[in-house]
Amino acid sequence: MIISKITNWLAPNDDRERRLVIKYAVLTVAIFLPLVWSFLSIRNLYPITAWNVMMAGGDLERGRSYCVLRGETVSGETIDIRPIKLTNALYSRTWTMVNATIGNQSFKLASIHPGNEELVRRYGGVENLPPGVRLPDLLHVWGDLYNKQLPESSPQRLKAIRLDLYRWESGRYADYDKFIETWRTEL
Amino acid sequence: MAHGIVNRVVPASAFALGLVRAIVHGTFLISVLFTSFSALGSLPATILRPTGAMKLLPWGFYDHLQTPPGMLILKSAMVLSLLLGALGFLTVLTTKTSFLLVLFYQGLLRSFGHFNHDEMVAVYFLLVLAFTPCGDAFSIDSRLRKTKNERPLFAYAYPILLMQLLLAWTYFSSALIKLRVAGWKYLSPDNLPSLAIFHSLDNLHDTGFRLAFWLPQVKEYLPVAVGFVLVWELLFPLAIFWRRLRWWILGVGIIFHLATLFLMNIFFPHHLAMYLIFINWDRFSPHKHGPSASKT
Numbered sequence: 001m002i003i004s005k006i007t008n009w010l011a012p013n014d015d016r017e018r019r020l021v022i023k024y025a026v027l028t029v030a031i032f033l034p035l036v037w038s039f040l041s042i043r044n045l046y047p048i049t050a051w052n053v054m055m056a057g058g059d060l061e062r063g064r065s066y067c068v069l070r071g072e073t074v075s076g077e078t079i080d081i082r083p084i085k086l087t088n089a090l091y092s093r094t095w096t097m098v099n100a101t102i103g104n105q106s107f108k109l110a111s112i113h114p115g116n117e118e119l120v121r122r123y124g125g126v127e128n129l130p131p132g133v134r135l136p137d138l139l140h141v142w143g144d145l146y147n148k149q150l151p152e153s154s155p156q157r158l159k160a161i162r163l164d165l166y167r168w169e170s171g172r173y174a175d176y177d178k179f180i181e182t183w184r185t186e187l
Numbered sequence: 188m189a190h191g192i193v194n195r196v197v198p199a200s201a202f203a204l205g206l207v208r209a210i211v212h213g214t215f216l217i218s219v220l221f222t223s224f225s226a227l228g229s230l231p232a233t234i235l236r237p238t239g240a241m242k243l244l245p246w247g248f249y250d251h252l253q254t255p256p257g258m259l260i261l262k263s264a265m266v267l268s269l270l271l272g273a274l275g276f277l278t279v280l281t282t283k284t285s286f287l288l289v290l291f292y293q294g295l296l297r298s299f300g301h302f303n304h305d306e307m308v309a310v311y312f313l314l315v316l317a318f319t320p321c322g323d324a325f326s327i328d329s330r331l332r333k334t335k336n337e338r339p340l341f342a343y344a345y346p347i348l349l350m351q352l353l354l355a356w357t358y359f360s361s362a363l364i365k366l367r368v369a370g371w372k373y374l375s376p377d378n379l380p381s382l383a384i385f386h387s388l389d390n391l392h393d394t395g396f397r398l399a400f401w402l403p404q405v406k407e408y409l410p411v412a413v414g415f416v417l418v419w420e421l422l423f424p425l426a427i428f429w430r431r432l433r434w435w436i437l438g439v440g441i442i443f444h445l446a447t448l449f450l451m452n453i454f455f456p457h458h459l460a461m462y463l464i465f466i467n468w469d470r471f472s473p474h475k476h477g478p479s480a481s482k483t
Contacts, residue, residue, distance in 0.1 A: 017339055017341075020338075020341065020342055021341075023318070024345050024346075024349075027315065027318055027319075027349070028349060031311060031314065031315070031349070031353070032356075035356065035360075039360045039364065042364055042367070042368065044238075044239070044302040045239045045240075046238045046239025046240055046241060046294050046297055046302060047239065047290055047294065047307070047310060048239070049302070049304065049307045049311075050360070050364065051304055051356075051357045051358075051360050051361040051364065052361070052368075053303075053304055053361060054365075054382060055361075055364045055365050055368040056368055056369055057365070057369045057372065057373045057375065057378040058377060058378045058379065058380065058381030058382030058383075058385065059377070059378075059381060060377040060380075060381045062381075064385045064388075066385065066388045066389040066391075067389050067391055068389055068390050068391075069390055069391065080390050081390070082390050082391075082395070083390075083391055084392075084393045086226060087226045087227060087229075087230065088221070088222055088223055088226070089222045089223065089224065089226065089227040089296060090227070090296065090299060091222075091393055092300070092303050092305055092393060092453065092454070093296060093297070093299060093300025093301060093303055094300065094391045094392070094393075095300075095389055095391035095392055096300045096301035096303075097299045097300045097301075098391055100234070100236060101234050105236050106234050106235060106236050109236060109237075110242075111242070111246070113232060113233045113235070113246050113249075114246060115232075115233045116233050134231065134233050134234050137231040137233065137234070138230070138231065138234060141229045141230055141231065144229070145226055145229060166388070168384070168385070168388060170381070173380065173384070173400075173403040176384070176388055177388075
């Protein structure tokens with residue numbers, strides 16, 4: 001009986017059905033084969049995805065750096081600015097974009113942007129680039145986007161925007177905000 | 188036989204698959220409509236790090252695209268394609284263009300930031316829909332068509348099963364990877380508090396919840412909570428085959444994703460929206476087995 005059922009399944013009623021089964025089998029393999037490879041190698045190769053979200057877990061002993069975006073208004077106030085309100089497309093991704101920009105990651109690709117190539121030549125090598133060499137460009141964009149939301153006469157407009165880098169040295173649940181460095185851009 | 192099993196465990200009608208098409212395309216459509224593409228186009232192309240297949244495109248292309256007008260063109264194309272895909276007009280074409288456009292756009296976003304996973308399962312759903320007869324019902328195409336498509340119910344049921352399997356895979360494989368990489372250390376009392384606090388320190392995350400700072404006070408109980416989540420992820424595939432357990436598993440999923448929002452400022456709205464694939468849409472069908480399907 002089992003054999004007859006398997007035979008039934010392998011030999012569907014007509015050609016049209018058989019084609020459908022083959023089509024869906026190909027679709028399934030085309031989707032799951034790369035996913036299984038990605039899973040086994042724990043490697044994301046867009047668009048092939050390994051669901052490795054937070055796979056390593058947290059480690060209290062490991063120090064971590066983080067950034068706070070701030071603006072200096074025309075009226076002299078310093079305010080916190082959430083970049084999600086400026087570039088909402090980068091939902092869930094802003095913090096890693098900033099970390100990568102600080103680490104000059106866009107200069108460490110096999111093929112780098114011609115504008116970045118020029119900058120590398122000027123500094124005499126990737127290793128000579130200061131951290132966050134492209135951060136002023138990013139800060140400028142954010143500052144301009146912020147100011148565009150306000151009338152020309154508003155005292156809340158920014159005259160400068162900055163990114164403050166802090167470090168949680170860790171080992172304990174305290175002392176979260178050791179100041180490290182700042183990048184400031186006049187607007 | 189296999190057809191019969193598939194047809195029994197998932198909704199088996201052209202209507203159900205059509206509704207799923209509308210939900211997946213509609214989710215991306217809403218997301219794109221509320222996104223400022225001109226702001227995205229203001230970002231310098233020099234901070235891009237093309238990821239995976241995105242490396243195949245030349246820098247000149249990114250330079251032209253990464254401008255407010257370039258992004259306006261991309262947004263317009265996406266809105267048009269996703270809208271038509273959601274409505275089911277020229278479905279054979281628009282499901283494919285929607286898949287390609289969303290795939291490209293999501294790749295672009297990941298080239299600025301990191302390979303985050305929120306939208307990925309929905310991108311895979313678009314791929315499934317692009318190659319299945321999801322326009323046979325609940326679509327403009329089906330209204331305009333003079334002759335009905337005669338297809339076995341399996342043609343509509345299997346794509347839904349495939350999408351459910353994909354969603355289950357995301358959790359199941361995620362738990363296995365955690366166990367492979369971190370092992371039992373994943374259950375350390377400091378795992379969750381240190382991760383959650385790190386994600387609550389900056390103002391670059393999308394929300395600013397500070398609940399994470401309360402976690403160290405209850406850290407001795409957290410290995411149980413983390414272990415529970417791991418077991419839930421491993422059991423997620425049961426939601427496909429065991430209807431009684433399904434709503435518990437999905438309910439825990441909703442609580443889990445809300446917890447990551449309030450504790451870690453990390454949220455997966457697209458992923459959560461894809462839970463709708465588990466609803467038995469046949470119940471809402473005006474025709475019990477869809478307008479055009481033949482029973483197999």
